[in-house]
Structures are given as C-alpha cells and as structure tokens.
Amino acid sequence: MSRYRFALRPKWIVSHVFVLALVAAMIWACTWQLSRLQEKKDRNAKVTARTSEPVVAIESLTEPGAYDATGLLEFRRVTATGTYLGNQEVLVRSRSRDGAPGSWILTPLKLSDGNAVTVNRGWIPNSGQLESVPARYRAPSGNVTVTGLVRQTETRGSFGPRDPKTATLRNLARADVARLDQQVPQDLLPVYVQLLEQVPQQTDAYPAEVPIPALDEGPHLSYAMQWGIFTTVALVGYPLILRRRAREVEREALEDEAGSS
Numbered sequence: 001m002s003r004y005r006f007a008l009r010p011k012w013i014v015s016h017v018f019v020l021a022l023v024a025a026m027i028w029a030c031t032w033q034l035s036r037l038q039e040k041k042d043r044n045a046k047v048t049a050r051t052s053e054p055v056v057a058i059e060s061l062t063e064p065g066a067y068d069a070t071g072l073l074e075f076r077r078v079t080a081t082g083t084y085l086g087n088q089e090v091l092v093r094s095r096s097r098d099g100a101p102g103s104w105i106l107t108p109l110k111l112s113d114g115n116a117v118t119v120n121r122g123w124i125p126n127s128g129q130l131e132s133v134p135a136r137y138r139a140p141s142g143n144v145t146v147t148g149l150v151r152q153t154e155t156r157g158s159f160g161p162r163d164p165k166t167a168t169l170r171n172l173a174r175a176d177v178a179r180l181d182q183q184v185p186q187d188l189l190p191v192y193v194q195l196l197e198q199v200p201q202q203t204d205a206y207p208a209e210v211p212i213p214a215l216d217e218g219p220h221l222s223y224a225m226q227w228g229i230f231t232t233v234a235l236v237g238y239p240l241i242l243r244r245r246a247r248e249v250e251r252e253a254l255e256d257e258a259g260s261s
Helices: 004-010 009-052 067-072 177-181 220-260
Strands: 077-086 090-092 102-112 116-125 143-151 188-199
Touching: 004 009, 004 077, 004 220, 009 220, 067 188, 077 116, 077 188, 102 188, 116 143, 177 188
Parallel strands: 116 188
Antiparallel strands: 077 102, 077 143, 090 102, 102 116, 143 188
16 A cells, blocks of 8 residues: 555545545535436326316315415316406516516406406516506406416515515515515415416417426436546546556666666
C-alpha cells in the first residue's frame, strides 16, 4: 500500500471528499427520480381507476366544508345540474396551454339544494391584459348539466403569489375554492369540477377544455438511469485515476533511484 501513500496528502484528501460528496449527490438524484417515477405510476393508476368508476352526481360525494376528505374523490367523473352564477366567476392567472399564456375561468354552478359547485369551464388566451372574465367568455344563462372530473382545491405551498385575504376578487393565483367561497353567497362544495361536457353544448372555441392529466410516466426513468451511469463512472473511474497516479509516482521514484546511483 506504500505506493498509494501520496493519496494521504492534503490535496488528495480534498479530492477524495469532493468525489464522495459528488457520488452521494448523484445517488440521491437517482433515488429521487425513481421516487418521482413511482409517484407518477401511482397517480396514473389512481386516475385510471377513478375515471372508470360510474358517473355520479357531485352532491352525492361531498358537502360544503368537507375539505379533508376530498383526496379520495379526485378524478371521479361527476355530473351537476343547475344555473351558472355568472356574476361570481373569476379568472385563475398564469395557466398555459400548448405553450401559450392564458387563464382558467372558474364559475360557481348553483345546484337544486341551494349549494353551489365551482366549475372550471376552461382556458382562454390571456397574456396579462385581462383581470376579469370578459363579456364574450361569460357563462351562459339558463339551466345546464355539466360532466367533468373532480379536482381538489389548490392551496399555496411554501412559495408562490398570495391572494388578498379580504375584498372581492376577480382573479385568483390558483383554483382556491375556499378563497372563492368567501365571496360567493352560496356555500361551495370543497372541490371543483374540471369540465368535460356541457348540455346545452358550448359553441364557441373558448373557453377551451382543460386536458385531463396525461397518463405518461415522464422522463424520470431515463434521468435515473443517467444518474446511475454517472455514479458508476465516478466509482470506477476515480480508483483508476488513483491507480494511474500511483504507477506514475512509483516510476518517478525508480527514475530518481537510477539517477542517484
């Protein structure tokens, strides 16, 4: 092992620590990508299972205020019949579609029991000039029946814009049903419905239907494989570098001995 004594020098110790830290980071990145892949698979399985269940009336699944139980309802196919509260609808800012900037339109639908459910009627182009729903995109009057997917209310995480806690808002940072409930006279159900079909049918191009979640697994597997390859290269390559340097040190020592004799 004397040939590797050079590896105990300070600059080499720094190199060892750096390589170990790099390997640890790459292993973490690989496992994180695999965990994201599993999350995608679980989500796809949930979407597939729940969208295949029978279509039911939204009123039979939940009631106002029951936010804690909505995770078990997401992606269920539901129907709702009532009248849109066009004067209560709002925009949801910064929602792109096929790379184009835009907004969602959330419209409360008043149900026969007096409660209301928020309907995401779709996407409209909006590069920032619209702060409320334009007249040309307003909800139709009269009785309608909608069919769509149950989606959970959106809440702010550690980062992101905040909506004012008071005042009547005409646009929101996210599909926050609880915030919308503050300014709608009717009690809102704790979820919103992502519109898929409506009777009478909409005739205009906008609002455009928001696509259902794609059931692909994303690039996580390929990314995990890349990190795995990088880790293997480091684990194999670095010892080879040390071995080559040890041979150089050994050769230099022999040359010094030959020169001094």
